[in-house]
Amino acid sequence: MTIEKTKAFVLKANPYRESSCLLYLYSERHGLVHGIAKGVRRKKSGLPCLERGFLAELLLYARPHRDLHTLAGISILDFFPNVRTDLHKNAVRDMAFEVIIKTMSTDAPHPDVFSYLAGFLFRLETLPPQRCFPAMAWQFLYDFSSLMGFGPNIDTCVLCGRPFAETSGAHLLLESGTCECVECSRRAPAHGTFLPAAVLASLSDAAGADHAPESRRISAADARRIIHLFARFCQYHFQTSSDFKSIDFLDSLLRAPAAARAAEPACWTPR
Ligand SMILES: [Zn+2]
Known part of the structure; x- marks a missing residue:
């Protein structure tokens, strides 16, 4: 597994299980990636709510040959109001x-x-x-x-x-x-x-x-x-x-x- 910081556009954001989000991202370093942002929908998480169209910076825990990566350390750089x-x-x-x-x-x-x-x-x-x-x-x-x-x-x-x-x-x-x-x-x-x-x-x-x-x-x-x-x-x-x-x-x-x-x-x- 590699951990990389990358910028990425949120192309699609779907709720996933209880409190997570399934994100389709276009990232600077990996191109199109699918990932799970765990716990971001939990009210007390203090994490930013992600929407389609946002530009974020995040940590991508990339597992080779896996479809879904893990996303963490998300911050929003621009939300294009x-x-x-x-x-x-x-x-x-x-x-x-x-x-x-x-x-x-x-x-x-x-x-x-x-x-x-x-x-x-x-x-x-x-x-x-x-x-x-x-x-x-x-x-x-x-x-x-x-x-x-x-x-x-x-x-x-x-x-x-x-x-x-x-x-x-x-x-x-x-x-x-x-x-x-x-x-x-x-x-x-x-x-x-x-x-x-x-x-x-x-x-x-x-x-x-x-x-x-x-x-x-x-x-x-x-x-x-x-x-x-x-x-x-x-x-x-x-x-x-x-x-x-x-x-x-x-x-x-x-x-x-x-x-x-x-x-x-x-x-x-x-x-
Ligand atoms: Zn001609």
């Missing part, structure tokens, strides 16, 4: 966490994913809600697939090699992870799914503009289509058969009357 209380930010965060839980193996360290997650949650916490939802949902799916080594090439057309024009969008071919420009796709349709220029811009513009121009606006219907497309892309390339349930919730938020009203004529602003 804005994400915690905003329904839309919450929904984007929960989707990211579900994708990680369902696609990554446990005890396989991936420090890039940990630091990406830290930056992602910081942006969710600090940016205004309309810049987080829904654009950060497809942003996560795209960034995460890129981090894991199979992100789609959204820079140049796979057929003619030209970079995509700022105003015309591209067709994404799910299986190959390549894109075709509008002209090539018209000449020889390959049944790719259309990505509007605004979506391409939101993905390649890492810095993100403070005020996205009119041309960057995306309708609620398009937003739903793009989130489903990138979710299917991840499922296909991670070879996972289980659905991401949190996508249905994002979908319902985008179908809600308030979202539909806000989307008239078309005003979801990516990033």
Whole structure:
């Protein structure tokens, strides 16, 4: 058994037996880990109550070849209050966490994913809600697939090699992870799914503009289509058969009357 101090994001927290908690963590040093925090639900324990979305520092008593590790010495470093209380930010965060839980193996360290997650949650916490939802949902799916080594090439057309024009969008071919420009796709349709220029811009513009121009606006219907497309892309390339349930919730938020009203004529602003 090894004992290590590590930082970790709480991806999921379930009650366990009388007074303990079963935690799904994304840790800095071990990647995805499952662990038991004993006695944390006991009233007099004096231990912090752990919730999904918190960043904690803890001691991980890791037993090789075991699914469940023991967690102790837990302290909370950040509880991301804005994400915690905003329904839309919450929904984007929960989707990211579900994708990680369902696609990554446990005890396989991936420090890039940990630091990406830290930056992602910081942006969710600090940016205004309309810049987080829904654009950060497809942003996560795209960034995460890129981090894991199979992100789609959204820079140049796979057929003619030209970079995509700022105003015309591209067709994404799910299986190959390549894109075709509008002209090539018209000449020889390959049944790719259309990505509007605004979506391409939101993905390649890492810095993100403070005020996205009119041309960057995306309708609620398009937003739903793009989130489903990138979710299917991840499922296909991670070879996972289980659905991401949190996508249905994002979908319902985008179908809600308030979202539909806000989307008239078309005003979801990516990033
Ligand atoms: Zn082309």
